[in-house]
Each structure stands twice: as C-alpha cells, then as structure tokens.
Amino acid sequence: MSGQRILFVQTQAENAGAQEVSRLLGEHLTNRGHTVRHLFFYKKSEDFSAPPDTIIVRQTRPSKWRFFSFLGELYKAIRDFKPDCVFCFQHFGNVIGAPVARLAGCPFIVANQVTAPSLINPVVALLDKGLGMAGIYDRVTVNSNFLLDTYGRYPIRYVSRLDFIPQGFETKDCAMDIASAREELGLPNGVPLLGVSARLNPAKQIDKVLAILATQPEWHFAIAGQGPDFTRLQNEAAKLEITNRVHFLGEFAPSQIGEFLACLDVFTFPSAAESFGLAAIEAAQAGVPVVANDLPVLQEVLQANGKPCALFVDVMDPEAFASAIATVLNKPKVAQTLRDRSGDLKERYSLKAMVDAYEALATGKDPAADKHQVMAVS
Structure with a gap:
C-alpha cells in the first residue's frame, strides 16, 4: 500500500485534548509510511508542543477584518500540500476547514466531532449539519455513544456518514514516586x-x-x-x-x-x-x-x-x-x-485500534470500529 498524504486541521495550537489525539494519530500514521502534516488556524499557547511538520497559519486569532485574507492563506496552505485526505477537528476546524479543503481540491474530508454539543454556538451547529448533509464532509467521526446518540438524531444524509471510533490514548505513566x-x-x-x-x-x-x-x-x-x-x-x-x-x-x-x-x-x-x-x-x-x-x-x-x-x-x-x-x-x-x-x-481505548480505524478512513476502507457499537454503562 502506497502512503497517503494526510492533513490534520485544527483551530488553535495548544496542548489540549483534541490536539493530543491528532498528535498521536499523526505520529503513528507517519510510522506506517504516510506523509502527515498538521495545520492550525492560529497559535493559542506559547508553550504549545508542535508535532513534526506543523503549519500555523496565523500567530494570533484572525480578526473579523482580516478573516478573508486568513481564508486565502488557509486555502493556499492546504492546496500546496495536496492532501489525499483531510481530518478536521473541533467545531470551527470542521465548518471552516472542510469547505476550504474542498475548494482546494481535497478528494476526501473527515469531520471529527470532539466538542461537547452544549458548548457549540447554535449557528455553528446548524452550519455543521448543513455541511454534513450537503456532502462537504465525506465521513463524520464520533468517539462516544453520547455523541453517537446526539448526532444520530440528525437527518439521514448526515447520519449515514457517521463512524464511531472509540478514542485511543497514550499512557501517562511516570517512574517517580x-x-x-x-x-x-x-x-x-x-x-x-x-x-x-x-x-x-x-x-x-x-x-x-x-x-x-x-x-x-x-x-x-x-x-x-x-x-x-x-x-x-x-x-x-x-x-x-x-x-x-x-x-x-x-x-x-x-x-x-x-x-x-x-x-x-x-x-x-x-x-x-x-x-x-x-x-x-x-x-x-x-x-x-x-x-x-x-x-x-x-x-x-x-x-x-x-x-x-x-x-x-x-x-x-x-x-x-x-x-x-x-x-x-x-x-x-x-x-x-x-x-x-x-x-x-x-x-x-486501544491506541492501535484508533489508528487502524483512521488509517482505514484515509485509505478508503470502512473503519474497523462498528459505528453501531453500544458501550455498556454501569
């Protein structure tokens, strides 16, 4: 299997949960022979630990007066990389990154829902629903049954794109007492x-x-x-x-x-x-x-x-x-x-299983995770 060119798109560069997921995926997909790049809209934290091959479009959050010039820079950064697959994270990463990636010619785009629905602006949530129904997202991942149930109430044109991929993680052990x-x-x-x-x-x-x-x-x-x-x-x-x-x-x-x-x-x-x-x-x-x-x-x-x-x-x-x-x-x-x-x-929450599922998406296969899996809750 020849390696894919994979781009991870996120809103802000900081050391937080969504960034940790894309960092882990990028590291392991690179080890499997794929070419991976990370792209962030702007830098949120000076202490951000950037993964290898990272682009940060702006050093500060784009103002509304310079938003269109930011979109132009984002478009150019995506087009220049020529990705086979784009994984967008966070609600603004999805609703901004996916349409721009589509305009830049990306053939396959995955929106990753990693934000609690109650924290998403209703206008942004409506835009997200429309983009999914219109096919701007080829697939939409969720990482919990809670989110699967939430997005599973959307219209069928959105629901048919859902993939449930349980989130893997890297152990944070320490040898010190x-x-x-x-x-x-x-x-x-x-x-x-x-x-x-x-x-x-x-x-x-x-x-x-x-x-x-x-x-x-x-x-x-x-x-x-x-x-x-x-x-x-x-x-x-x-x-x-x-x-x-x-x-x-x-x-x-x-x-x-x-x-x-x-x-x-x-x-x-x-x-x-x-x-x-x-x-x-x-x-x-x-x-x-x-x-x-x-x-x-x-x-x-x-x-x-x-x-x-x-x-x-x-x-x-x-x-x-x-x-x-x-x-x-x-x-x-x-x-x-x-x-x-x-x-x-x-x-x-096997890290390997998560990477397997994302690699399957990036290479045009069905992810290994069963989107209809139900986790028992005590």
Whole structure:
C-alpha cells in the first residue's frame, strides 16, 4: 500500500485534548509510511508542543477584518500540500476547514466531532449539519455513544456518514514516586493534593473545586493548564484566601503530564460538559483516583468491564463532591478499587485500534470500529 498524504486541521495550537489525539494519530500514521502534516488556524499557547511538520497559519486569532485574507492563506496552505485526505477537528476546524479543503481540491474530508454539543454556538451547529448533509464532509467521526446518540438524531444524509471510533490514548505513566514528583514540580509533600489538567475556561468549572478547598484547610489543589479563565480563577483563589494552597503550574507538554499526575492523591474533574473526557481517563489509567462530575458521557467512558472507574457526584452539590474526595483520601480500599478497575481502560481505548480505524478512513476502507457499537454503562 502506497502512503497517503494526510492533513490534520485544527483551530488553535495548544496542548489540549483534541490536539493530543491528532498528535498521536499523526505520529503513528507517519510510522506506517504516510506523509502527515498538521495545520492550525492560529497559535493559542506559547508553550504549545508542535508535532513534526506543523503549519500555523496565523500567530494570533484572525480578526473579523482580516478573516478573508486568513481564508486565502488557509486555502493556499492546504492546496500546496495536496492532501489525499483531510481530518478536521473541533467545531470551527470542521465548518471552516472542510469547505476550504474542498475548494482546494481535497478528494476526501473527515469531520471529527470532539466538542461537547452544549458548548457549540447554535449557528455553528446548524452550519455543521448543513455541511454534513450537503456532502462537504465525506465521513463524520464520533468517539462516544453520547455523541453517537446526539448526532444520530440528525437527518439521514448526515447520519449515514457517521463512524464511531472509540478514542485511543497514550499512557501517562511516570517512574517517580509521589514525593520525588512533587519535589520536581515544587509542590508540597505531606499534604492531601487534588489536581486537574484542563484548558482553563468557565465550562471546566474549576472554581467549584476552589470553593470546596476553602472548606477543607488541609487540602491543596494543583492546576495544570492555561486558558481564558486563568485570571478569574486566580482572583477567586485570592477572594477565598486560599492562594497558598492553590498551585497554578501552567501548561504541560504531553510527555510531562505523567509527572504531574504522579504528584496527585485525587484527580478532580468538575467539568460542566464533555464529549469524551480524555484528561480524566489518562489520570485514572495512571493510577490516580478520579472524582468526576456526574455527567452521562463521563459515566459511559470512565468504566471498564461494566464497572465504574471513578466516583461520580453532582458538582453542584459541593458537600457531596467534597465527601467523595474525602472518601478517596481516607479510605485506601476505595482508592485501590478504582485503581484496579482503571487498569483495563488502556485495553478498552486501544491506541492501535484508533489508528487502524483512521488509517482505514484515509485509505478508503470502512473503519474497523462498528459505528453501531453500544458501550455498556454501569
């Protein structure tokens, strides 16, 4: 089989979940003999760990006054690469990248739905539906039954293009013990340490954990990530008088996440909306007990062999969420049970299976994943 020319298109260059997926796919498809390029509309983070052969069209987010010149640059970048297949990620990556790629002559375009539907502007969602029905997308991937059910309610001309490909991931293990990892990152030893790895935006609801921290004077909280909510979270920590127990560590490269996870006693995941929840899955598989918001999609993905791999609690009930964290901290058997169950997540979300499915799409075959597969939820 001759290698394909494959282009991954995304909105912003930063170290976040969708970018991690395309990075992994690009790395493994390159190893299989394909020519891979990554294209980002603009640079979101100075700490972005760019994969090999990456193009960033603009260094800052295109303004509305320069949007058409940006589209011209995007068109030229796609046309010059002459891809056999384009994989678009994120809602703006789909609705902007796919039409431009079609105009640039790309013969096969895949839209990847990786954003929680409730976070997508209704106008953008309507445009996405129209592009799928019109055939601008040849295929549309989803990575959870939650999303399959959501997009499965669309008209048949859209639904017929759906492929369910469970998301694979790379393990984030670390050889250091907890004390060494904390010393390396400048975090305190001998204290209960909660943590989260996320893009800092209001939908992640990290302020809910800050409020809980204010009621638990012994607990500390480490935050890995950057984003528009950073200043507000800093101000909230100051208002609650907990700045000495909240540790903003900035953005981590994918290769460093394991070191961060090795520091934690509990991984908290209070997000209001998710399409998959990769950060929580990485934490659970790395052996960090997870306490997550009680979202249906998280209950679906954070389970293995029909058993939950996390404690699920409505974060809008702060006393219950704090109680769940305390349970993990104070009951070693509960924490160990979650660790034991989470060891099977790597098999459930096989990286090889995901790469196989995307390679099948890129080469014109049916992906190995069964689009009608239903995951059992405990």
